[in-house]
Amino acid sequence: MDKSTARTAAFARRKAAHDPDIAAAGYLSEVLAGYRGVPLAGYMPMRTEIDPTPAMQEAAAYGPVGVPIIIGAGQPLMFRSWEPDCALIGGEFGAMIPEAGAWITPQIVIVPLVAFDRKGGRLGYGGGFYDRTLEKLRAAQPTLAIGFAYAAQEDKNLPLETTDQPLDLIVTEQGVITP
Known part of the structure; x- marks a missing residue:
């Protein structure tokens, strides 16, 4: 299966699983509680992405939290400081920044995704932003990559490439998966 076909199927599973009214970040909050004060980056959810902001709000009480900013095509992401209720504007691809x-x-990056496997594989949107970013961060310091997704986004047969950066943990609304 190629990445385009895998993404199409994964987007459909994510859309079916998406429910903005459920509190889905409980396990993410539990994981982050073990890293109080460590600089971390989350993301502002778009479309049917699972929402990490409740866990980010808790973490912001203990240390710096950032969100990704796209600087340009082919570039790693940069992370701007974020606090609950800070002023947001529209960024690239409709993400609020x-x-x-x-x-x-950040030393911890909460990574959005389209699909994941239990070995730490991640299928993203195809721009390579998180792969480039994690590679750069990991070259400079230990960096924990936490994939955050609905359990329904799991896929046992991801079409991965050597440039795909692995996830250290996957957190879903149902629990924590350690590859």
Whole structure:
């Protein structure tokens, strides 16, 4: 199966699983509680992505939290400081980003995804932003990549490439998976 076909199937599973009214970030909050004060990056959910912001709000009480900013095609992401209720503006691809704030270097990155496998494989949107970013961060310091997704986004047969950066943990609304 090629990546395009895998993405189409995964988007359909994610859409079917998406429910903005459920509190899906409980297990993510539990994982992050073990890293209080460690700089982390989350993301502002788009479309049918699972929402990490409740866990990000809790983490912000203990240390710096950032969200990704797309600097340009083919470039790693940068992370701007985010706080609950900070002013947001529209960024690339419709993602909301902080209007202002300092740049941070996270040691933990909560990664959105289209599909995952239990070995730490991740299928993203195809731009390579998180792969480039994780590669750069990991070259400079230990960086924990936490995939956050609905359990229904699991796929046992992901079409992965050597440039795909692995996830260290996957957190779903149903629990924590350690590859």
